[in-house]
Amino acid sequence: MSADEQSSQSTIQSVGAELAAIRQAQNMSVNDVAYRLKLTPRQITAIEQDDFASLGPIFSRGFVRNYARLLQLDPQPFLDAMQAAPVNPVEALAIHDEQIALTGSLSRHWLKLSLLALLIVIALPLAVYQWLRADDAPKAASPAHNAAPLASPPAPKIAPAPAAPAVEPPTPAQPAPPVSVAVPPTAPPVSIAVPPTAPATQAEGSGHIQINFKQDAWVQITDASKRRLTSRIYRAGETAQLTGEAPFRAIIGNAANVSMTYNGKPVTLTPRPGTTVAHLTIE
Structure with a gap:
């Protein structure tokens, strides 16, 4: 390593502060840098505050490299300074805790959705079954209801004809002069009017x-x-x-x-x- 490179590396105490100072010297705002690097202003602020843990170690090196090239600087001294900087274990632990909390929240969310889907799968067939049973009940009772009007009325009872009165033969008289005996005429046959069979009840409609x-x-x-x-x-x-x-x-x-x-x-x-x-x- 040359003397110039050693001097440049030794003077970079804070990568983010160095980049922010050079940006301000070139009259560029945070929004200007974010627009040209296709990043968000929050990410540029994190770089200038050396908050590389929130950006991730791999992505933060790429961001710093592009930031240095935008300012027409050699990115290698900045990358070396990032590598030499100690990692704060507290920040890494905090990031790990956030990941665990996020995973637990997603798990609870999917558990609720799974229970809701299970309830729908069970309730929907039961509702369809009850609906079909209610629809078939009136149809089963319909034939018995409609069969009653079609029954034929009972045939009328015909009263038997009264028997003709018996005619007693005349008592034979003692020998006497022939007498003319008037015999009543034979009773005419009784005509029994049989009422016609009642027609079957006309079906409704x-x-x-x-x-x-x-x-x-x-x-x-x-x-x-x-x-x-x-x-x-x-x-x-x-x-x-x-x-x-x-x-x-x-x-x-x-x-x-x-x-x-x-x-x-x-x-x-x-x-x-x-x-x-x-x-x-x-x-």
């Missing part, structure tokens, strides 16, 4: 359609379940009897020569303008 045709006409009718009740051409004089679940959708061709009733009530068939076809919904 069902209806009866009757169509009479004065001329040939095409008809298509579907019920509420989209079941096609008829789709054909009827001839003049025919009558169609249809039963299904309302509402009905009907298309009637040659509507002017067709008459319709729904549950005994007449239905108006109005063709669309410019056509002979009527489209209607029967409820």
